[in-house]
Amino acid sequence: MLKADRIGLVIVVASLLVITAIILLLFGNQRDSQISDIRTQGVSLARAISGVPYEQLVPGGQQQGVVQTLLHGVGNKKLAYVTISNRQGLTIAEAVADGVIAPAARIPSEPSAWLGHLEQTAGRDRFIEFHAPLLQQSDLQGFVRLGYFYPNAGLSLEQIPFIAMLALPVFLLVPFFYFLLRREIRPIKAANDEISKLIDEDGFKSVEISATGELGEFMNRFNHFVEMASSKVQVLEQDKERLLTSSKLLTYRKNRVETVLETLPEAVMILDESGTVTFANQKLAAMFDVTQETILTQPVQGWCEHADVLSLVAKFQSQGKARNFTETMRFSTDAFGTRSIATKTYPLFAANNPSSTIGTLIVFRDETQEALARKARTDFVSHLSHELKSPLNVLSLYSESLLNDAGKSRDHQIEAANVIAAEVDRLGSLITGLLNMTQIESGSISPDKNLVKLQDVVAAAFEEAKHMAADKSCTFELDVPKEMNPVFVDKDLIRIAVTNLMSNAVKYNKEDGTVTVTVEDTEDAVQIRVADTGIGISEEEEVQIFDKFFRSADERVQALGGHGLGLALARQIVELHHGKLLLNRDRTEGAEFIINLWKEATAVRQAI
């Protein structure tokens, strides 16, 4: 409403401005035409008078009348004064209108400017003065000056009816146009309000406006447009809904596939057709000690320096053709040390076109454990065959000697029989030991537990190991309590475990080293500690030493031989007794292994 009022106000002001402008223009025009009339009249009159002989204008008292006649006889109210002056500029005759004082003459001295006009002022009056020379036979006798009132630009009373006549139609027409305009605007305003409501309601419906003519047509078209937009929006909404659903489905499928790939025990990498990595699971990132993001955002060279991996990926970047093949590579990583990694690549076929591939799947399988176990098994078999061949060698030599001349000697026969019997015993115990180990490993043996004096069992094992190391320059120390409660264990198995630990302590000890065996009866457990002063165990290998067939990479250990079963067997024996075999990590020199045999209360507490 305010807007409509403002329009009305603007129209009124504009109409007033128009009227004022028209009036000003009219007055300006009127004054210009008056000035033009005065000029025409003044110039011609001045010329006419200059043609009259000077004597006729100025002889005696009657000549005064000529000038008066000029002023009043012409009947011209615009003429303010008429003067005749002599050559010196002195006024000879003069006639002025009522209340007018003729100003002094200001005729220029140059003859060329004698005929002309100029503006004069006298008091508050303003005049246009025409002057002309009075000549007698080309001699200057004097001047005639005709002063006209300057036309007045102001409003005079007689002009008011004219102005009123002029303003009336304008004032009449303005409200008419204003109301006409308001009438035309009303449906547009109504439509505007309706559309505003539509915008506020955020809906699509037709705008009900009764309008005719152009506006009616516009409203019809607008409604048609709204209908079209409404149906279009509906279609878009449906599309959006469909897209949202399929996007959710895709996300779910993608997540499912990625979860499967993340759950796989192997490290997995997916390359697209150009050989660019498009997916890598967490295990791959861990294998190369980088983040998944790094793998996806950087070229392979940026996060991997292993030539085998680079050349493998390069194959797909250059050929782009995926094919099945297997490759085994060995490389070191900061996170895991030297690993044996087997890679297998699979082409990824497009779901809708099985003859074309969309990329390659590379599976990195860490076969370090298998490789280690394979090597350890080979070493073990080699070691075992050596162990078996030594007694066989003695048997072979003695049996052969019995057939020769030496065999005829009764003494030799007795010696041979004894040696053969001893070697057969040795073979037998070796085989029994192997069997025991196999059975413990397979879990088919159950310990034959009895209440035994542990200090005796440990002492026996100690003596056995000491005897076996007779050729070594080791010092042996045994510290067992004199009195302690009997312990419920399989004494043969515990003896094997302690012997294994001691034989390691002897084997890996330094020259003139010490092997210390301690038995301690604590509140929670009975502890057997076997310590040496040897080469010790490196931090990296601490976690692996109890693994079956594990052999340290240390050259000093390699030189000493062994089959990597001693500690594994000892741990299995201890665990059969629900105990724990641990490596004491606090030692600075050599190694110390601790067998913890939990007391019953502790064992129950731990089980709970």
Place this chain on the structure above:
Amino acid sequence: MKKVLVVDDQAPVLRVLKLGLEGGGYEVDTASNGSECLVKLCAGHPDFLVTDIDMPRMNGRELCEAIEDQFPDRAFSIVVLTSRTEMEHRDWTRAIDNLSFMEKPVSVRRLLSHIGRCLEDTDKLAGAM
């Protein structure tokens, strides 16, 4: 009579080898490990050396390497009795001349014929020179 030095840590093996080789017409001396053998070599060289591998103090490999080091001009051949058949356990022998292997279990008959062949070769070589 040719002299053979036998080195083994197992006393019964030493005894039976000594008996067998003496039966084959050799004069036999024995040592129970590498160190003892080296001591005996300093006193005088045999015509042939038979040694075991797995021995305490100084094993067969260390003994052979010590001989190569201490007696580069030795004239006698060496036979190593071993139960290790893998190549990796024999690589070290490439650097040592006049060294052969005999796999366990050993037969005295085979050992005698091997020693005989080796001595013949050595004699031929000495004759040719």
